[in-house]
Amino acid sequence: MMPIDLRSDTVTTPTEKMRDAIRDAAVGDDVYGEDPTINRLEALAAERVGKEAALFVTSGTQGNQVAVLAHTQRGDEVILEEHSHIVEYEVAGLSTIAGVQPRTIKGVNGQMPASDIVSAIREDDIHSPKTALICLENTHGDSGGRILPLRYMGEVYDISRQYQVPIHLDGARLFNAAVGLGVDPKEITQYVNTVQFCLSKGLSAPMGSILAGPTSFIERARKWRKMLGGGMRQAGIAGAAGIVALEEMVGxxxxxxxxxxxxxxxxxxxxxxxxxxxxxxxxxxxxxxxxxxxxxxxxxxxxxxxxxxxxxxxxxxxxxxxxxxxxxxxxxxxxxxxxxxxxxxxxxx
Known part of the structure; x- marks a missing residue:
């Protein structure tokens, strides 16, 4: 008898329609931009979250890392909730790969107090790193899948505009947040510059995540993805399941x-x-x-x-x-x- 597996939604397996899509996927070399299935997936994903462009990456961790690399320079500082996935579960990639310093803030249900975010933003000083990015996580895993309210997202967005510090959203379970709030995902992502979301958790695709944002940002991110070994040639084999995930598995x-x-x-x-x-x-x-x-x-x-x-x-x-x-x-x-x-x-x- 199969066990009841409650360890994670990552244990989901592809649906039969996903397996059919994988078998029949039209593919090309994605590093050349010639994989039609990946091109379709990226266009669909960008539209779903209201961004100009999107990039298929191997995992949520790679998506977050590429996002930080594309947003920052070595020696910068990034503001994050102290128990965020990027801090706790991504093998110190912020420091070891991106070369940036995390500045963590204690949150409640994943929400960093707005006043603490403001206090954490560095003034221009020769002794201090530049505050280059604010990272949010929605849903927030270590708080038990809690949703960041839209009001809170808007409040942090206003701070980011005032201080000219962009926001990246680790939205690994973005669609859970949207379903929980009863809103279109765009209602959430309107308050962030870039977003990463997983196709391989509750949406049941076998692998892959999406990084979405402005076209110029995604162009930088694509190069960073290549540096991290994420140039995946006939990636449409995996991306085909991602299309099914977005079209059929959210509801x-x-x-x-x-x-x-x-x-x-x-x-x-x-x-x-x-x-x-x-x-x-x-x-x-x-x-x-x-x-x-x-x-x-x-x-x-x-x-x-x-x-x-x-x-x-x-x-x-x-x-x-x-x-x-x-x-x-x-x-x-x-x-x-x-x-x-x-x-x-x-x-x-």
Missing amino acids: RLEDDHVHAKNLAEGLAHIEGINIDAEGVETNMIMFSIEGLEMDSDHFIEKLKERGVLANSISQYRIRFVTHRKIANEDIDKVIEIVKIISAEAKVSL
């Missing part, structure tokens, strides 16, 4: 959100589980098991024994992520399994 993300909310509400009634079910906004939930008096590794092992896969966030925090491969009956089963683990923990105390 169904609401199902993942409903499943996550139902799972959170079910867990909230289990003794020893501490979860903010009201704070679940998209397809990701985080909760504490400290009340069970066991650590995350022990809890995850007990889940695995019963056919459920999950990831730990810290010593006592667990993350579940819903996606296309998770059904209603899976949610019910996971709740029952956690009830059993809780009861066993109570007996052993």
Whole structure:
């Protein structure tokens, strides 16, 4: 029996229509700009997020790194939320590859206080680096998939205009944010200069992300992508699935959100589980098991024994992520399994 895999929405596999598109994709050498499928994907992606141009990249991490490289120069400084994906999970690429200094700000649900952003912007001083970029993340992964409100996005955008510092959005799960808000993605991306979003998470494509922004920016980014080894020749083989993802997979993300909310509400009634079910906004939930008096590794092992896969966030925090491969009956089963683990923990105390 296949496990119920709640580790990430990256475990989704291509749909049958994606596999057909991959098989039948018209391809050419994308480094020469001659892959018709990639050209179509990039045009479609740019239109979806309201930007002039787009670039297909191998991953969200590569997309973010290319964005920073194209926005900055070595020795610049970038403002980011302290637990953003770029800071926590991209192998210090900001410093080791782009040669820029991160200036992190403590946020609440991924939102850096506007006043702290203003305070972090450097004055022109011989002793200080130049503040070259503000990075936002929507949805914010380490806050449990929380959505940055449009009002907040607009507030940060106003700051960026006032101080002439561009904004890059790590929108790996941008479409989850848009579905959660009930808006077109352009309502979000209007407040940023550039955006990266993944095709390979909830949208179920096998690989790839999109970086979008002004045409001149994408021209610079394309060269940086080449330097990082991202010139992918007949890339339409992968890009074909991305077209299907954008055309057919966005609307169904609401199902993942409903499943996550139902799972959170079910867990909230289990003794020893501490979860903010009201704070679940998209397809990701985080909760504490400290009340069970066991650590995350022990809890995850007990889940695995019963056919459920999950990831730990810290010593006592667990993350579940819903996606296309998770059904209603899976949610019910996971709740029952956690009830059993809780009861066993109570007996052993």
